[in-house]
Amino acid sequence: MTAPTFIAGDWGTSNLRLFLCDSRGAAHDQRNGPGAAQAHGRFADIFATLTAQWTGSHGPLPAVLCGMVGSTIGWIQAPYVPCPTEPQEIVAACTALEAGRLQIVPGLSCRSRFNAPDVMRGEETQILGALGLHEQLRQGRWILCLPGTHTKWAVVENGRVCDFFTALTGELFALLRDHSILVRNPQGVDPEADARAFQKGVTDQNEFPEAQILHKLFECRSRQLSGEFPAHAAASYLSGMLIANDVNNALRALSSSSTGRTVFLIGAPQLTQRYASACALAQYDVCQVDGGEAVLAGLTEVFRRLPGNNP
Amino acid sequence: MTAPTFIAGDWGTSNLRLFLCDSRGAAHDQRNGPGAAQAHGRFADIFATLTAQWTGSHGPLPAVLCGMVGSTIGWIQAPYVPCPTEPQEIVAACTALEAGRLQIVPGLSCRSRFNAPDVMRGEETQILGALGLHEQLRQGRWILCLPGTHTKWAVVENGRVCDFFTALTGELFALLRDHSILVRNPQGVDPEADARAFQKGVTDQNEFPEAQILHKLFECRSRQLSGEFPAHAAASYLSGMLIANDVNNALRALSSSSTGRTVFLIGAPQLTQRYASACALAQYDVCQVDGGEAVLAGLTEVFRRLPGNNP
Numbered sequence: 190m191t192a193p194t195f196i197a198g199d200w201g202t203s204n205l206r207l208f209l210c211d212s213r214g215a216a217h218d219q220r221n222g223p224g225a226a227q228a229h230g231r232f233a234d235i236f237a238t239l240t241a242q243w244t245g246s247h248g249p250l251p252a253v254l255c256g257m258v259g260s261t262i263g264w265i266q267a268p269y270v271p272c273p274t275e276p277q278e279i280v281a282a283c284t285a286l287e288a289g290r291l292q293i294v295p296g297l298s299c300r301s302r303f304n305a306p307d308v309m310r311g312e313e314t315q316i317l318g319a320l321g322l323h324e325q326l327r328q329g330r331w332i333l334c335l336p337g338t339h340t341k342w343a344v345v346e347n348g349r350v351c352d353f354f355t356a357l358t359g360e361l362f363a364l365l366r367d368h369s370i371l372v373r374n375p376q377g378v379d380p381e382a383d384a385r386a387f388q389k390g391v392t393d394q395n396e397f398p399e400a401q402i403l404h405k406l407f408e409c410r411s412r413q414l415s416g417e418f419p420a421h422a423a424a425s426y427l428s429g430m431l432i433a434n435d436v437n438n439a440l441r442a443l444s445s446s447s448t449g450r451t452v453f454l455i456g457a458p459q460l461t462q463r464y465a466s467a468c469a470l471a472q473y474d475v476c477q478v479d480g481g482e483a484v485l486a487g488l489t490e491v492f493r494r495l496p497g498n499n500p
Numbered sequence: 501m502t503a504p505t506f507i508a509g510d511w512g513t514s515n516l517r518l519f520l521c522d523s524r525g526a527a528h529d530q531r532n533g534p535g536a537a538q539a540h541g542r543f544a545d546i547f548a549t550l551t552a553q554w555t556g557s558h559g560p561l562p563a564v565l566c567g568m569v570g571s572t573i574g575w576i577q578a579p580y581v582p583c584p585t586e587p588q589e590i591v592a593a594c595t596a597l598e599a600g601r602l603q604i605v606p607g608l609s610c611r612s613r614f615n616a617p618d619v620m621r622g623e624e625t626q627i628l629g630a631l632g633l634h635e636q637l638r639q640g641r642w643i644l645c646l647p648g649t650h651t652k653w654a655v656v657e658n659g660r661v662c663d664f665f666t667a668l669t670g671e672l673f674a675l676l677r678d679h680s681i682l683v684r685n686p687q688g689v690d691p692e693a694d695a696r697a698f699q700k701g702v703t704d705q706n707e708f709p710e711a712q713i714l715h716k717l718f719e720c721r722s723r724q725l726s727g728e729f730p731a732h733a734a735a736s737y738l739s740g741m742l743i744a745n746d747v748n749n750a751l752r753a754l755s756s757s758s759t760g761r762t763v764f765l766i767g768a769p770q771l772t773q774r775y776a777s778a779c780a781l782a783q784y785d786v787c788q789v790d791g792g793e794a795v796l797a798g799l800t801e802v803f804r805r806l807p808g809n810n811p
Contacts, residue, residue, distance in 0.1 A: 305719040306726040355718035364675045397614050401749040407666040408616040415617040438712040
């Protein structure tokens with residue numbers, strides 16, 4: 190076992206995860222803390238407290254942090270690097286703190302294929318991680334999907350991030366599940382009925398893949414009323430509809446003769462599995478990458494590429 | 501002035517509006533009361549109390565009621581008449597109450613063009629009213645739009661309602677305005693900025709008319725951040741996006757070589773005006789029909805067609 194050489198931190202809006210890592214990115218220890226929205230500006234204190242024991246054992250280690258810690262609600266505002274860009278440019282744009290001991294990974298910006306401005310912060314590190322973990326991603330043109338509250342769809346070509354766009358899939362699902370007429374009994378727990386309803390949501394969406402979701406959502410209610418699935422499985426049906434709509438139309442927008450037929454899905458396994466079901470029906474293979482592993486690999490990749498850290 | 505001959509009632513989920521009408525449908529007097537959701541089963545009491553003065557003056561008049569009063573949360577459950585259907589079939593399916601003195605207008609059901617079950621209750625009466633108010637609707641094939649919490653798009657051919665579908669436009673707008681990351685300052689009041697942002701929302705949506713709204717919604721945030729419109733106008737931008745997405749894609753779904761190039765917009769004038777803006781950009785003419793006038797005309801049409809009431 191090699192000695193710890195740096196601290197990797199995934200500091201999002203709601204959660205902080207700190208890892209004591211060796212130079213290969215293996216985590217020896219972990220601490221959890223409050224997200225940027227709950228930090229109330231006490232970033233330096235929180236970081237020092239959570240890492241005190243590690244500092245006691247190993248001295249003050251360098252650290253790489255990503256996520257909302259670099260946003261307007263964060264420790265310091267790190268820039269957005271415009272796409273297309275490549276890993277070395279992202280690393281070069283890191284923002285130093287504490288006399289260079291801490292580095293904050295920048296976000297990415299782009300003009301999306303819908304001619305709109307778009308931004309990501311945190312997902313760029315997962316993409317860097319996927320590029321490190323999957324050698325095939327560094328050659329050719331690939332579609333990446335990072336499902337979540339705000340799902341990011343990105344195109345990577347020869348290891349460069351070309352562009353991306355944001356889908357409101359996760360936030361929209363939560364709003365409709367919790368507040369709309371579509372789901373009236375979200376508490377029901379019936380894994381089998383839920384799985385069937387999810388799959389039906391995906392399949393029904395595929396029958397009219399170009400129909401607007403605005404014109405399909407009410408089916409989540411009307412098909413309950415007509416007995417096509419039980420009311421307590423409505424949230425699962427809604428999830429299937431939204432994910433299939435997201436997947437089908439993102440693949441239509443992003444696919445070209447030069448993109449591979451494998452979609453890289455990066456995120457929480459439970460969620461990437463749902464996206465994988467929709468990709469399968471759209472005739473795409475998938476490669477599922479655990480989001481936690483990807484962020485750790487990305488932070489390690491940044492650390493290794495920082496000046497003076499080359500192994 | 502002719503004498504009052506019947507009571508027309510629009511009894512929706514949230515509101516009850518009762519009108520003392522003559523046989524031409526002119527309202528001589530009006531009473532407002534609680535919607536079906538607030539009636540707590542006291543429908544007969546509420547009706548008797550609100551109409552007591554009219555009964556005192558004119559004796560017990562016949563009444564025609566439409567809306568959620570005929571639903572599972574209503575006074576009595578009136579059926580859904582399957583489409584395609586025509587006015588006389590709708591009238592024949594009215595449900596009688598109080599020894600035939602009261603008639604409840606049935607809803608409509610259909611298998612939508614997205615192969616899904618769909619229903620309406622209340623809007624069928626507005627459609628009947630529009631057919632009575634606009635003679636041209638009784639010949640040829642027309643697209644009707646009834647904007648609201650659940651916008652209904654219907655196709656009418658030679659006076660028959662062929663089919664319809666429901667768009668969640670209004671409910672989705674309210675959810676995203678009140679609960680999402682997209683709108684953070686809904687209280688701002690600046691009519692000029694709001695009008696510009698609404699129009700920009702419509703125009704931006706038209707740049708990629710086939711793009712899924714799921715992939716466009718985040719623009720409501722990212723374009724604020726990049727300064728394309730002020731944060732306090734975000735709700736107006738969102739409204740423009742959603743309405744243009746609804747209109748463009750409904751017209752694509754419903755238009756054929758045989759449909760007229762005029763869309764009949766039936767509803768609250770403030771809302772039909774917004775839909776009219778989106779229709780204009782989609783190169784459609786509109787005929788705006790006041791929703792209140794339409795429901796009164798529809799209830800009158802039903803009353804006149806009931807057995808024994810022919811003028």
